[in-house]
Amino acid sequence: MLGLEALDLARFQFAFTVSFHIIFPAFSIGLASYLMVLEGLWLKTGKEVYHNLYRFWIRIFAVAFGLGVVSGVVMAYEFGTNWSGFAEKAGDITGVLLTYEVLTAFFLEAGFLGIMLFGESRVSKRLHFFATCMVAIGTLISATWILASNSWMQTPAGFEIIDGRFEPVSWLQIIFNPSFPYRLLHMVLAAFISVSFLVGGVGGYHLLRDRTDPAARKMFSMAMWMAVVALPIQIMVGDAHGLNTLEHQPAKLAAMEGYWGPQPGETGVPLTLFGMPDMDSATTHYALEVPNVASLYLTHSLHGEIRGLKSFPRDEWPDVPLVFWSFRIMVGLGVAMLGMGVLGLFLRWRHKLYESRWFHRLTVYTLPAGFIALVAGWVTTEGGRQPWVIYGLMRTVDAASPLHVGSVAASLSGFVVVYAIIFGIGVYYITKLVRMEPMGAIPEGGPGHERQPKRPFSAVEHDLDDTEERHS
């Protein structure tokens, strides 16, 4: 029999490995599209600044992509190693979706990545651009399939249960399940936002060093446009996503809102800004509430009611504080990032975008904000789905593999140690790469160009270990 500890460890391991993984695909999804835009603009306008930026970011992309691939391989096996109950019962659906992801996305990315990274001197400019586009499109296709799979687990549709196994009835309904469009859009936008804050932060850093650097100005400006366009859309999509959750996963939504049920004499659901949800007493201590506001955005009427947690059986509650807090972190950061975007727009209008050092410094501090919001969003989504793996149909307990505590403890420690090491090395090198002057050492010439040296980056090839001295 499976002890509870093995299950807990397996859950922690999954949460840890997938949270680690998601950071890098988000990085790659956003950055691949950015690189596609940069190379496209370079080919169209012929301006060297775009090419320099391409050269600058592609090396960072290579590192992030590599980390995404190695951590992704772990994920593909973890469904079987740790969640064999789930794999056996739902493999007819989720296994098929994952295989389509491999066929349509992973091969595409991997097949053209080599040309994108190493092929500049071996293929024509157009072909090189084509390879960049294929990689960028591959990352988006990848997100589509995996989110179809995850959304199906959240809001299952198009299946029948035969002998306890989930079998497909309609693939269209499986893929386009009720929460899929919202989740896909929200995730892709999240990746774009995360990368725009990354690019903005790096641009801000270089502006602090040299305000006239054309590449720093260009990336800073592009990032600020992206932020101010994407965030309002993201907030609207997030709101629509929440309504969808209200309809399909009401217990999760109640946990996100920290709403236990109507107080005596109260009509309407308050917006709880902060507080300490306490599952034992089913109340939120020190709650800071604004009456009726949640009713307004959830039901579009001041006194509309939603189901509180108390109306669900106690064993169907998710971990309320986890969901409540992670949701607030995501939304809080979303609003803060919107604020930054608007501020950027204002400074641009006053022609101070490149002059305001305090603002550049601010962008450096907020560089990881998007990634933090993104992971917080996933913790909300996945934590809020508990105790179910397939919402309302299959419990996480029944999904687990028959493993011994010792095995899972060993693998978990292995992952923690190894990820700490590679994350450390990855961050170390990305930091070094980010510090190189975008307009400086990168050689001129383009894909397939005559001026192109044999080793595209030989000018900056001198080892990164020594750049510390150059820049400090």
Added chain:
Amino acid sequence: MSFEFDLPVIWLFLIGFAIAMYVVMDGFSLGVGILFPFVKPDDHRDVMMNSVAPVWDGNQTWMILGGAGLYGAFPLAYAVYLPAMYLPLILMVLALIFRGIAFEFRFKSTRSRPFFDAVFSGGSMIATFSQGVVLGGIIQGVNVVDRQYSGGAFDWLSPFSMFTGLALVLGYGLLGASWLIVKTEGGLQRRFYYLARPFAILLAVAMAVVSIWTPLANSRIFDIWFTMPNMLWLAVMPILFLLLVYSIIKGIIERHERLIFVKSIALFVLGLVGLVISFFPLIIPPSITVWEAASSSKSQSFLIVGYCVLIPVIMAYTFYSYRVFRGKVRIGEGYHH
């Protein structure tokens, strides 16, 4: 309907194809890492890594296809084998992590190069060894009760699985050496000719041992190979094996640059065919067949459409990418960034 009846069999071959592609393609990439300890100079190691740097990710993707395909087409097999092989599989993915990041980081540093050399080579060896152990563990058989793995955490551990682990290291080593013969020239190439010979001989011995050990340890497999009409036509297998080994060694001595690689691949394919003969139609011996482990025909038929359309496309652009990077890799030329 006969089509539905046969779908699981077709799927078995499609997954076998993905695994064969993986073994051959990542086999030589991992082999490059296995050969690292035998080649010391830094610029020679650069050449070795450069010969696979643009393609290793695509090569590894065949493994994900094999795993995901098993998950989608035979969920039961996926759900039994993965927990049964838990520890060696975890070790494999951890080792693959190190192997993979070494590609990115080795070229980006000089001071820590020896460190990343060790990471690359150690990762390749451990990943290969674990794959061989998993293979051995599967041949040995696993306990299943109620569509779930019911054995212990160390059931896979046995002299046999340790031996298949070592055998695979030798096998990938041979693939790596014959790949590097194609991609290098001059003194470095001679080095790989020189290395290929012991790897080929040891691998041949190891394969022979596994082929004898397996039926001796397993009466079901013994019956397949050593009962009468079967035995006659199955005798083709050892004959082909001997011919291949002979011509590989001859090729190494006579320096047939490309043919050695092709024949080493053939040797691997032969081994895989032998496995299929020993197993078919079981997917989890002794009792679960491909039909019992198959996902619903709706899943298998939906997937097969994509598979048959996309695999040729994938092979086409993979082939194109290999063409872009064709030719010898020279010292100092590296197309790394």
